[in-house]
Amino acid sequence: MITTTRRTALSMFAATALGLVAGAALTPAAQAADAIKIGILSLTSHSPSIIAEGKGYFDEQDLDVEFVSFQAAQPMAVAIASGDIDFGMTAISGGLISLAEKGAVRIIGGALQETPEIEGQKILVSKAAHDAGVTSPDKLAGRSFGVTTQGSSFHYMAHKIADKAGFDRSELKITPMQKVPAVIAALKSGQIDAWSIVPNIAGALTKGPEVVEIGKISDYIDNYQVTTVFTSTRNVTDNRELVTRFLAGLSKGIDDYNAAFVDKTMGADDVAAITGMVHQYVYADQPIDKAGPRIAAGAMRINSGARLNVASVEDQLKWFQSEKLAPEGVTMEDLVDTSFVEAY
Amino acid sequence: MSLDAADLEQPRRATADLQQNRHVAAVKPVPFRGGGFVHTRHRFVALFLFVVLVILWEIGSQTGFISNIALPAPSEAAGAMADLFETGMIWKHLSASLYRLVIGWSVGSLIGVTVGLAVALFSIVRAGVSPFVSALFPIPKIALLPLFIIWFGIGEGSKVATILFGVFFPTVIATYGGVDNVDRNLIRMGQSFGLSWLSIVRKIIIPGALPAILSGFRISASIAIILLVAAEMIGAEFGIGAYILMAGALFATDQLIAGVAMLSVLGLTVGWLISRAERWLLRWRA
Amino acid sequence: MELILDRVSHSYGNVEVLNDISLSVGSGEIVCIVGPSGCGKSTLLRILGGLEKPDSGAALIAGDPPADSLNPLTYVFQDFALLPWRTVEGNVSLVLEDHAIPKDRARAIIADVLARTKLSEFAGAWPRQLSGGMKQRVAIARALSVNPAVMLMDEPLSALDSQTRDLLMDDLVDLWGQVGFSACYITHNLAEAVRLGHRIVMLSRRPGRIREIVDIDIPLNERINHPAETTAIQRRLWEAMRDEARAADRELSDVA
Numbered sequence A: 001m002i003t004t005t006r007r008t009a010l011s012m013f014a015a016t017a018l019g020l021v022a023g024a025a026l027t028p029a030a031q032a033a034d035a036i037k038i039g040i041l042s043l044t045s046h047s048p049s050i051i052a053e054g055k056g057y058f059d060e061q062d063l064d065v066e067f068v069s070f071q072a073a074q075p076m077a078v079a080i081a082s083g084d085i086d087f088g089m090t091a092i093s094g095g096l097i098s099l100a101e102k103g104a105v106r107i108i109g110g111a112l113q114e115t116p117e118i119e120g121q122k123i124l125v126s127k128a129a130h131d132a133g134v135t136s137p138d139k140l141a142g143r144s145f146g147v148t149t150q151g152s153s154f155h156y157m158a159h160k161i162a163d164k165a166g167f168d169r170s171e172l173k174i175t176p177m178q179k180v181p182a183v184i185a186a187l188k189s190g191q192i193d194a195w196s197i198v199p200n201i202a203g204a205l206t207k208g209p210e211v212v213e214i215g216k217i218s219d220y221i222d223n224y225q226v227t228t229v230f231t232s233t234r235n236v237t238d239n240r241e242l243v244t245r246f247l248a249g250l251s252k253g254i255d256d257y258n259a260a261f262v263d264k265t266m267g268a269d270d271v272a273a274i275t276g277m278v279h280q281y282v283y284a285d286q287p288i289d290k291a292g293p294r295i296a297a298g299a300m301r302i303n304s305g306a307r308l309n310v311a312s313v314e315d316q317l318k319w320f321q322s323e324k325l326a327p328e329g330v331t332m333e334d335l336v337d338t339s340f341v342e343a344y
Numbered sequence B: 001m002s003l004d005a006a007d008l009e010q011p012r013r014a015t016a017d018l019q020q021n022r023h024v025a026a027v028k029p030v031p032f033r034g035g036g037f038v039h040t041r042h043r044f045v046a047l048f049l050f051v052v053l054v055i056l057w058e059i060g061s062q063t064g065f066i067s068n069i070a071l072p073a074p075s076e077a078a079g080a081m082a083d084l085f086e087t088g089m090i091w092k093h094l095s096a097s098l099y100r101l102v103i104g105w106s107v108g109s110l111i112g113v114t115v116g117l118a119v120a121l122f123s124i125v126r127a128g129v130s131p132f133v134s135a136l137f138p139i140p141k142i143a144l145l146p147l148f149i150i151w152f153g154i155g156e157g158s159k160v161a162t163i164l165f166g167v168f169f170p171t172v173i174a175t176y177g178g179v180d181n182v183d184r185n186l187i188r189m190g191q192s193f194g195l196s197w198l199s200i201v202r203k204i205i206i207p208g209a210l211p212a213i214l215s216g217f218r219i220s221a222s223i224a225i226i227l228l229v230a231a232e233m234i235g236a237e238f239g240i241g242a243y244i245l246m247a248g249a250l251f252a253t254d255q256l257i258a259g260v261a262m263l264s265v266l267g268l269t270v271g272w273l274i275s276r277a278e279r280w281l282l283r284w285r286a
Numbered sequence C: 001m002e003l004i005l006d007r008v009s010h011s012y013g014n015v016e017v018l019n020d021i022s023l024s025v026g027s028g029e030i031v032c033i034v035g036p037s038g039c040g041k042s043t044l045l046r047i048l049g050g051l052e053k054p055d056s057g058a059a060l061i062a063g064d065p066p067a068d069s070l071n072p073l074t075y076v077f078q079d080f081a082l083l084p085w086r087t088v089e090g091n092v093s094l095v096l097e098d099h100a101i102p103k104d105r106a107r108a109i110i111a112d113v114l115a116r117t118k119l120s121e122f123a124g125a126w127p128r129q130l131s132g133g134m135k136q137r138v139a140i141a142r143a144l145s146v147n148p149a150v151m152l153m154d155e156p157l158s159a160l161d162s163q164t165r166d167l168l169m170d171d172l173v174d175l176w177g178q179v180g181f182s183a184c185y186i187t188h189n190l191a192e193a194v195r196l197g198h199r200i201v202m203l204s205r206r207p208g209r210i211r212e213i214v215d216i217d218i219p220l221n222e223r224i225n226h227p228a229e230t231t232a233i234q235r236r237l238w239e240a241m242r243d244e245a246r247a248a249d250r251e252l253s254d255v256a
Helices: A002-026 A044-054 A073-082 A094-101 A127-131 A153-165 A180-188 A199-207 A233-238 A240-262 A268-279 A288-296 A310-322 B002-021 B045-063 B074-087 B089-121 B123-136 B141-152 B156-180 B184-192 B197-231 B240-249 B253-281 C041-048 C088-094 C103-116 C132-145 C162-179 C190-196 C220-225 C227-249
Strands: A035-041 A064-070 A087-091 A105-110 A122-126 A144-147 A173-176 A194-197 A211-216 A227-232 C002-012 C015-025 C030-034 C056-062 C073-076 C150-154 C182-186 C199-203 C210-215
Touching: A035 A044, A035 A073, A044 A064, A044 A087, A044 A240, A044 A268, A044 A288, A064 A073, A073 A087, A073 A094, A073 A105, A073 A227, A094 A105, A094 A310, A105 A233, A105 A240, A122 A127, A122 A180, A122 A199, A127 A211, A144 A153, A144 A180, A153 A194, A153 A310, A173 B240, A180 A194, A180 A199, A180 B141, A194 A199, A199 A211, A227 A233, A227 A240, A233 A240, A240 A268, A240 A288, A268 A288, B045 B074, B074 B089, B074 B253, B089 B123, B089 B156, B089 B197, B089 B240, B089 B253, B123 B156, B141 B156, B141 B197, B156 B197, B184 B197, B184 C073, B197 B240, B197 B253, B240 B253, C002 C041, C015 C030, C015 C041, C015 C056, C015 C182, C015 C210, C030 C041, C030 C190, C041 C150, C041 C182, C073 C132, C088 C103, C088 C132, C103 C132, C103 C162, C132 C162, C162 C190, C162 C220, C182 C190, C190 C220, C190 C227, C199 C227, C210 C227, C220 C227
Parallel strands: A035 A064, A035 A087, A144 A173, A144 A194, C030 C182, C030 C199, C073 C150, C150 C182
Antiparallel strands: A087 A227, A105 A227, A122 A194, A122 A211, C002 C015, C002 C056, C199 C210
16 A cells, blocks of 8 residues: 555656656746847857947847857757757757757858858868878768768768769768867878868968868858858747847948958958957957957858848758758748848 | 373463453554565566656657657657668667677776786785776776877777776776675685685686676676767767767757667666676576 | 694784694594684694694694595685585585596595585585585585595584584594594584594683693594593583683684
8 A cells, every 4th residue: 555655656756857857948048128148159250249249239229148158059059949048150050950840949140151252161181181192072082071960061061062073972981070179180180081161270270281271162062151140939939029139230240240350341440449359259268469360360251131041051951851960841931030131 | 190280271371361351451462563674576667657657758748748849759759769770770870889889898898807806816916006997997988088089090999999998997996896805714715725826716716706797797888888979979970879969969859869768778788688697607696 | 644733832913822832633533622712723723734834833744644635634614615606516526626636536526525424415506505514514525525634623513503513513423433534623612522522632721822631532433322421521621711711701802
């Protein structure tokens, strides 16, 4: 008798505990109307929102901004889904699409964009591979290609190179290394043959003898929309006005970023001021005179007004689905809300 | 004679007195206080609880009480598992992981037992090696992964090495702890019968340490499975750990749960195998 | 063969446990050593069997052990010291395995000693299945299998209850009747000594010295029929030992 009740109590307890865990994840994060949290990575490409905050563009929109730093793009998407942050800016990844399918996040604008006139992402090979004859991306068949994780933008780029170069995607040995530093180490030591990366990192690598540049991503992917701006579906449906204000503030930050680092049409003093703002979050562990050139080096264009290249996003979605890295049922409508910015 | 008869009467009269006393003070049984604190086997309770939890979970997911971001429905996870079987990928993942586990665990255990015996039997080795074991054991082997990659490459080498190192240290400690606890009297007995050193080690010390070594195996096998995910972080195309990491990166939580379930099943299987080995090797125990 | 202890003294650190002990165990003779607890009986036995070196004096062997003796000085321990992972048969076999005995010869020896100790039907049993008395029989069978010149028995019956002890004493007397083994038998139980000893050596309390040596010439198998004589000897020994035992009981022990 006693044991039976005890057993039922135990299972009830377990069920309650499970409910609590699930419930906790469901509870929306409490937020005041105008306080927003923006997820950033310590990369130059994330400076527009830093500049917008520094120059008071968000204040103009009556937004109280808090930055939350992340080590990788993937957790940022998850943090949006969990309600820990409101806005983020990263490459389209399998995780982002999966969360969109679950109705948690939505792409609302475009950011980093490959354009022919600006230096873009580079295709690199190790010295050993180069010596073995891999002197152009067409010769990558049968070689290993470093990625952070399966379904990352690196994975997409690798397959797009294969498609354009005319060999089978399976002939590239995709090698997950989890983190960018690990990919760099593996490339330098010749444990992987190839990789693709933004110009400032590529530039630093090719200065050394271990890594050789063999091509540009823009030759293989047309108008590649590298990163996008995204927020939670809840914001898109219930808080449209907040999203609009955020994008307005961000757009002014983007304009300053392009003027300072990409088009270089800004005065030196203004550039220095902006570099100072960015330095608080990017290369913060180095002194400003060292960090400054690094921040400016190889900055890629960010679409003004957060314009979004829908064609590129659609191509990426199709690729994810063809590789079974995203659920088949996801549509562009699930993934993107094109009503906030200019889409083309 | 009459005296004997009177003696026999004595107890009978005593009970009769008791019967009579009943009217004065009620007779009741001594209260039983010895119950509880005994393990009785309930074979199907765990299974039943598991099924109930899964059903509750499914209901919670279906009704939307548990959001599918927080946790996928069990049926979705089962679907992901079914996909694995349908595409045959499960065998690719399993064989890749089993290869790493089997090689890493057996080589790690073999070296671990050998070093453990050496530490236990030779005081010079103990003095030299045991501080290193104590110092290196608590280091998370994951922290050494970058070094393993430089030393052993991103191929199978670093993966096997991660598991091997994780298994090695607890095995050393279990082995020499086991040897230390072998009944000294048995060793003295062996010496008193003039048994050779090797015979004493083979026939007295190793079997005596075997229970401790086997419980060490139980722990080291779990550690090996835990380290599998870490080992497959780097450069693994296939493997249960790689599958779980990919599912995490894609936020494919159904696949994540399916992968974790595979690890659980692997753990249960290994535990069951070790229990069988224990039952056979230690059949001399009660 | 005769086993001799020649003027042996031994100390552990500052504590002297044995002082100038000389005695001998002759062929076919059971010498019982009695004394209060802590008088160094076990140390004496360890020295006799070569498990410990005395500070001074020596343990000596006079004459050669029988040619077929595999382990001339063989112990029987109080705690039996059976390997729990070997069967009864396996435990006996253990001490033969190092001696390059042909398999069927070894099997014959095992069958013989198990028969002598009335264990034949338990050959395949695990030690955990046996009672204390049976375990000690296995230990004795194991000792007999190596055909010892002298058995060194360290309180072999002390871990057993008194009924089992009586049974086993009878068995030992029978066994001696068959095999005529020699033994140095350590005990604190005077009844055992009087029942099994051809000679009884009584040690004083620490440091152990020989206090008295009593020869009993009643044949072992007839002692049960002479209760008066044996009881008298036992009583006399107890009188001599009582005060020592009492004093020993009150001593603090820090000796292994």
